Amino acid sequence: MNRSVIHLDLDCFFVACELLRDSRLKGKPVIVGGKSGRGVVASCSYEARHFGVRSAMPIRYALQRCPDALVIRGDMDMYSNYSKLITTIIREQSPCFEKASIDEFYIDLTGMDTFFTSYLWARKLEEMIHRESGLDISFGLSINKTVAKMATNEGKPRAKLEVAPEEVRPFLDPLSVSKIPQIGKQTFRLLSRSGIRRISTLAGMPVAFMEQLLGKNGRTIWERANGIDDRPIVPYNEKKSTSAERTFSQDTIDIPYLRAQLLKLTVGLAFELRQSRKLTSIVTVKLRYTNFDTHTKQRRIAYTANDQQLIRIVHELFDQLYERRMLIRLVGVKFSGLVSGFVQMDLFEDTGHQTALNNALDEVRKKFGKGIIQRAATLPAPDEQSPKH
Ligand SMILES: [Mg+2]
Structure with a gap:
């Protein structure tokens, strides 16, 4: 049986919180990060991304690319409070969810009568989160965690993307292999050198070849490229x-x-x-x-x-x-x-x-x-x- 899994991700989370505090930042290139010489970008607005600013980039480089960017020192207290508010909203709506990071969640809706019902449910949740927190959230709905997360990433910001079981292959095939969440820079380079750049190419390789090329990760990555991911939702437990x-x-x-x-x-x-x-x-x-x-x-x-x-x-x-x-x-x-x-x-x-x-x-x-x-x-x-x- 196909599962219905939703991945939720707050858009430019830290920056979005700053915008709620000071609406004058709207429409401007904003970077949240350390101002010291060694600081890195923790989050940046789409306006800053437009200039090539990316998270984890040293602030010095970011400012070379976007000299007009406003650099704001982060306020972890405020972000934590918003994160906990969103967690509370999600917990009230759905007893089984995973908090994957401070601004990312998975929800398993398997058992809802149709895939479309799950989609409507997700739309309602997204609206509720926006209404109660003022924050924009992206979601992807699909048959497992990997495809759901990739759907979110493709649709950002304010993604509302549904990849139904029969659409999984057509959705994945044209994408770059770098879009598979488990593939980092090094693996991407290795695959590129072997001429594997699109997911359709990777998916069509013999699994033994992938294991030879990437070791024990080879099979996992081959499975992801084929839309296979059996990992369960791990319920969030504050007591852990x-x-x-x-x-x-x-x-x-x-x-x-x-x-x-x-x-x-x-x-x-x-x-x-x-x-x-x-x-x-x-x-x-x-x-x-x-x-x-x-x-x-x-x-x-x-x-x-x-x-x-x-x-x-x-x-x-x-x-x-x-x-x-x-x-x-x-x-x-x-x-x-x-x-x-x-x-x-x-x-x-x-x-x-x-x-x-x-x-x-x-x-x-x-x-x-x-x-x-x-x-x-x-x-x-x-x-x-x-x-x-
Ligand atoms: Mg996010």
Whole structure:
């Protein structure tokens, strides 16, 4: 049986949020990104795209292509709030959806009586999102995630594209292989050199040839070119989390030591987030006292994977939580409300230097294990080598 899968993607999300705040930006080339020398484009308006500006491009290059562009430092708090508003609207309309990133969703409507009913449903949802948030959203409807996403991309902005089962082949065939989401620059070059530029060509190749050319990805890419993608919608669950805790060999009330342990846990978890290209939006700190009383405190925050921000929040939660009367036997940190996203988002915090440092530290951790380097503050002072009472 054919499935009906909808892919939704907010148009120029960060820029669109800025336009809602300041309508004078309308019709102008706008870039959201870091203003520091190392900043990159996180999002840009169609007017800026017209000049060849693209996301992830260094701001310096972007301004060479479009000197009149207005560069705005991003406001992750505002974008996170809009992202959560859209998530709430989608959740109310459809119990089974996947939040693929801060501004991207998949919904499985398999079981609706006709493909056309699914299309009308998607139109209604798109109108509702526009009415309640003011944001434009694109959608593609098709038989699986890949074709739905490609339909969105082809129709942007304000895409409302339906690729019915019998239209999948005619839709895919003329497109460049670079339009398949799994194909990056390197794979594209490799395929081009073998004379494979259109999807119809790729789809007609023997699968064994593709496996020879691209290794284990060869079959997946061949399947995508043939409109095959069995991946299910993974329901979004705010509770999905990553956490770490530390039980002390001796219970302690040594505050600097406790803060240092929390910092260490936070740095490790933030590194994991960045490695899996995820961002968190809920931070929880846990304390267990010597009598096993356990207390937690949680805060919703703007999406981030930035060490500095997370350390600050964890320490604030600890300060609010700790009553300073009893010995502590365990501390823990948990990140939940996770979405996929890029570390580059942090760049518009104007922490170019900080991000470069983090990237360098992450490289070392990847090579030698995450315990190898710590910020100086995580190391106990010489007279604090063991927890004190
Ligand atoms: Mg988008």
